[in-house]
Amino acid sequence: MLLYFISVGIILIILHLYFVRKRHEQLNNIIKDAYKILDMLPFSIVIHDKENIHYNNLEFKKMIGKDINTSKEYIELFPESERKKIIETYEALKQGKEVPDRFRTINNKIYYLNTQKIDVFGKQLFLSIYKDMTEIIKKENELREFKEKTEILNDILKLSYSTDFDLKNDIGIIYNYLKKINMIDLFGVFKYEKENGYYEEFIYYNNVFYNGILKPTPDLALEYIRKNNMKELDVPIFNNEIKIGNRKYILNHEIFKNKIFYSRIFLYHSGDKNASAIFIFGKNKAISEEDKKLISLIMNQIYITFQYKRVIKNYNEEKEYFKSIANKDQLTGLYSRYFFNEWIIKHVEYLKRSQKNSVFVMIDVNEFKKINDTYGHLTGDKVLKYVAEKINDGIRKMDIAVRYGGDEFLIVFPETDINHIKKKMNKICEDIQNNEFDFEVGISYGISEFSGEDYLEALKKADKEMYIMKEAKDC
Numbered sequence: 001m002l003l004y005f006i007s008v009g010i011i012l013i014i015l016h017l018y019f020v021r022k023r024h025e026q027l028n029n030i031i032k033d034a035y036k037i038l039d040m041l042p043f044s045i046v047i048h049d050k051e052n053i054h055y056n057n058l059e060f061k062k063m064i065g066k067d068i069n070t071s072k073e074y075i076e077l078f079p080e081s082e083r084k085k086i087i088e089t090y091e092a093l094k095q096g097k098e099v100p101d102r103f104r105t106i107n108n109k110i111y112y113l114n115t116q117k118i119d120v121f122g123k124q125l126f127l128s129i130y131k132d133m134t135e136i137i138k139k140e141n142e143l144r145e146f147k148e149k150t151e152i153l154n155d156i157l158k159l160s161y162s163t164d165f166d167l168k169n170d171i172g173i174i175y176n177y178l179k180k181i182n183m184i185d186l187f188g189v190f191k192y193e194k195e196n197g198y199y200e201e202f203i204y205y206n207n208v209f210y211n212g213i214l215k216p217t218p219d220l221a222l223e224y225i226r227k228n229n230m231k232e233l234d235v236p237i238f239n240n241e242i243k244i245g246n247r248k249y250i251l252n253h254e255i256f257k258n259k260i261f262y263s264r265i266f267l268y269h270s271g272d273k274n275a276s277a278i279f280i281f282g283k284n285k286a287i288s289e290e291d292k293k294l295i296s297l298i299m300n301q302i303y304i305t306f307q308y309k310r311v312i313k314n315y316n317e318e319k320e321y322f323k324s325i326a327n328k329d330q331l332t333g334l335y336s337r338y339f340f341n342e343w344i345i346k347h348v349e350y351l352k353r354s355q356k357n358s359v360f361v362m363i364d365v366n367e368f369k370k371i372n373d374t375y376g377h378l379t380g381d382k383v384l385k386y387v388a389e390k391i392n393d394g395i396r397k398m399d400i401a402v403r404y405g406g407d408e409f410l411i412v413f414p415e416t417d418i419n420h421i422k423k424k425m426n427k428i429c430e431d432i433q434n435n436e437f438d439f440e441v442g443i444s445y446g447i448s449e450f451s452g453e454d455y456l457e458a459l460k461k462a463d464k465e466m467y468i469m470k471e472a473k474d475c
Contacts, residue, residue, distance in 0.1 A: 035055065035057070038055070038057050039057045039058050039059075041057070041059075042059070043059060043129050043130060043131055044056075044057065044059040044060035044062075044063045044111070044129070044130035044131075044132075045057045045059070045060055045127070045128070045129050045130075046060050046074065046127075046128050046130075047118075047125055047126070047127050047128075048071050048074060048125065048126055048128075049071065049123070049124065049125050049126065050071055050090070051070065051071050052069065052070060052071060053068055053069050053070060053071065053073070053074060054125060056068065059130075060130065063106065063107075063109075063111075063130065063132070064077055064106060064107065065107065075087070077106050077107075078104060078105065078106060079105055082104055082105065085102070086104075089102075089115055090115075090126060093115065093116070093117040093126065094117065094124060099115060103133065103137075104130075106130075109132060109134045110132075110133050110134045110137050111130040111131060111132055111133060111134075112130070112131040112133045113128060113129070113130055114128070114129045114131075115127070115128045115129075145181070148181050149181055149183070149294055152177045152178065152180075152181060152298070153297065153298060153301055155173075155177055156174060156177065156298060156301050156302065156305060157301060157304075157305065159173060159174075159305050159309075168202055168209075168211070170305075170306075170309075171187065171189050171202045171204065172204060172209065174187060174298075174302065175187040175204035178281070178298070179204075179207075183281075183283070183291055183294070183295070184281050184282060184283055184295075185205065185206070185261070185282060185283050185284045186203070186204070186205045186255070186261055186263075186280065186281075186282035186283070187203070187204050187205075187279075187280070187281060187282070188201065188202065188203040188204070188205075188279070188280040188282070189201075189202045189203075189277055189278070189279055189280075190202075190214065190222050190277065190278040190280075191275070191276075191277045192222070192226060192275065192276045192277070192278075193274065193275045194274040194275065195274065197216070198213050198214060198215050198216065199213070199214040199215075199216070199222055199278075200212075200213055200214075201213070201214055201253065203253070203255060205255050205282075210253075210255065212253075214252060214253075217252075219249055219250055220249065220250060220251075220252060221241075221242045221244070221249035221250060221251050222251070222278050224244060224249050225244075225265065225267055225278055226267060226276050226278065229267065230244075230265075230267055231266065231267045232264075232265070232266055232267070232296075233263075233264070233265040233266075234263075234264055234265075234292065235263060235265065236260065236261065236262050236263065237251065237256055237259075237260065237261040237262075237263050237282065238260055239256070239257060239258055239259070239260075240252070240253070240256040240257045259284075260284070261282035261283065261284065262282070262283050262284075262285065262286050262287050263280055263281060263282045263283070264280075264281045264287065264292060264295050264296075264299075265278065265279065265280050265281075266278070266279045266299045267279075268302075268303060268306070270310065277306075279299060279302070281295050281299075326338045326339070327339040329388075329402075329403040331381060331384060331385060331403070332384055332385055332387075332388035332403050333388065333392075334388050334391070334392070334401045334402055334403045334409070335400060335401065335402045335403070336402070336403065337402065337403070337404055337405060339402070340400070340402045340404070340410065340412075343400065344412075344455060347412070347414065348452045348455050349452065350452075351450075351451050351452035352451075352452030352453070353452075355451075356415050356451075357415070357449050357450065357451050358412060358413060358414045358415060358416065358449070358450060358451075359412070359413040359416055359418050359421045359447060359448070359449050359450070360410065360411070360412060360413075360447070360448050360449075360450060360455075360458050360459055360462040361410070361411040361412075361413070361421065361425060361445050361446070361447050361462060362404070362408065362409075362410055362445060362446045362459070362462040362463045362465070362466045363387075363391070363408065363409040363410070363411065363443050363444070363445045363466065364407060364408050364409075364443065364444050364445070364466055364467075364470060365383065365384070365387055365407040365441070365442075365443055366440075366441075366442040366443060366444055366470065366473075367440075367442075368380065368383070368406075368407035371383055371439065371441075374439075375439070383437070383441055384403075384407065386432075386435060386437075386441070387409065387432055387441070387443065388401070388403065388409070390428060390431045390432045391409060391411065391428060393431070394424060394427060394428040394431065395411060395413070395424075396413075398414060399411060399412065399413050399414070400412040400414075410462075418447060418449045421447055422447060425445055425447065428443075429442070429443060429445070444466050444467070444469040444470035444473075445465075445466050445469060446461070446462040446463060446464060446465025446466030446467070446468070446469060447462060447465060448461035448462040448465065
C-alpha cells in the first residue's frame with residue numbers, strides 16, 4: 001500500500017514537470033515520454049475531464065477490456081449504485097475538498113480508487129488510479145468466514161459446559177449457529193430408543209421447530225441407515241426421498257415434500273447401544289467441499305459434546321444417588337452420621353448469627369446386645385426400625401433424627417425450650433415401651449442445650465446424661 005501512494009506522488013510530479021514547466025512547443029514529445037512512464041506502472045490509470053478521456057494506460061484498457069473516449073463511457077463502467085457517488089467525488093474535488101479513497105466495482109472486480117484533481121495550463125483534469133483488490137478482499141473474506149466458522153466450533157464446544165442435557169434446546173442452538181453463517185437451511189435430529197421402538201424427530205427449518213414421532217417402516221430411510229450402521233452419507237433429498245444404492249427410501253415428513261435438499265447425514269450411537277440418533281444437515285443448494293469438511297468437524301464436535309453431556313448427566317445422577325445413600329441410614333431411614341457432621345456445621349453458624357439455642361437428645365436402646373444375642377440380628381434390626389419409627393412420629397418436620405451409630409440415635413431440636421423437650425421425650429419413651437415384641441424394648445436418653453459456641457461439649461453432656469439414665473433405668 002505504501003508503494004501505491006508513493007507511485008501516486010510520482011505521477012503527480014511527472015505531470016506537473018511535463019505539463020506545466022516545459023515549453024508548449026515541446027508538449028507532444030513530452031507527453032509521449034510521460035505516457036511511456038505511466039504505461040510502465042503496475043496500476044490502471046485514466047486522465048479525463050467532465051467530457052473526454054485524455055489518457056488511459058495499458059493496464060486500464062486490460063482492466064475494462066476495451067478502449068473508451070468519453071467521460072460518459074467511463075462513468076457507465078461503474079454499477080448504477082456507484083455512478084452518482086463518482087460524480088459527487090468530481091464535484092467535491094473541483095471545490096478543493098479532500099475526498100477519501102474508495103473501493104469501486106468494475107466488471108465484477110473490486111478496485112481501490114485514488115482520484116486527484118490536476119491543473120494543466122489552467123485546465124482542470126482528474127487523475128484516477130486503480131489498484132485491483134479483488135483477490136486480497138476475497139482472501140480477507142475467506143479469512144473472516146473461516147474465523148466465523150471457527151468461532152461456531154468454539155460455540156458448539158461451549159454447549160458442553162452446561163450440565164443440563166436438553167436435546168431440543170441444544171439442536172436449536174446448533175441450528176442458529178450454522179444458519180447464521182449460511183452453512184445450512186435445515187437441521188434435523190431423529191432420536192431412536194430401543195425401549196420405545198420409534199423415532200422422535202427434532203427438526204429446524206426456516207427458523208421453525210418441528211417435533212413429532214415416526215414409526216419404523218421397511219421403506220423408511222432412517223430405519224435403513226440405522227440398521228445398516230451407515231455412519232456417514234452425502235446424498236441429495238428429492239421430494240421426500242433418498243436414493244441409497246439402487247433403491248429409494250422415504251423420510252416421511254411434510255418438510256421434505258416438493259423440495260430438494262443437498263444433505264450430509266450422520267449416524268450416532270449412544271454408549272449403551274440402545275439409543276441412536278441420525279443427524280441431517282440440509283441446504284437448498286449444493287454444499288461446497290470446504291463446508292462438507294467443516295460439517296464433518298462440527299459433527300465430531302457434536303458427538304463429543306453429546307457424549308460428554310451424557311457422561312455428566314449419568315455422573316450427576318449417580319452422585320445424587322450415592323449422596324442420598326450417604327445422607328440416609330439404609331436400615332432406619334433416619335439421617336446418617338455423615339449427614340449430621342455436614343449439617344451441624346451450618347446449623348452452628350446459624351446459631352451464632354441468631355444468638356439462639358438448640359437441644360440435643362442422645363438415645364440408646366436398652367439391652368440391645370442381649371436382644372441380638374438372644375433373638376438374632378434380624379430381630380435386632382426390627383427393633384432399631386421400630387425405635388426409629390417412634391422417634392420420627394414424635395418429632396417435628398424441622399427436627400433432625402439421626403442414627404448416630406449401632407443402637408444409638410441423636411435428635412436435634414432447633415430453637416426450642418429444653419423443658420418442652422423433656423415432656424416430648426417422656427411421651428416418645430412411653431410409645432416405644434408400648435410395643436408388640438415378646439420381650440421388653442426401651443430406651444435411655446440424655447438431654448443438653450447448646451449454642452453456636454459449645455455444641456461438642458453439649459454432645460458429650462447428652463451422652464453422659466444418657467448413661468446416667470441407663471444406670472438408673474428411669475425410662
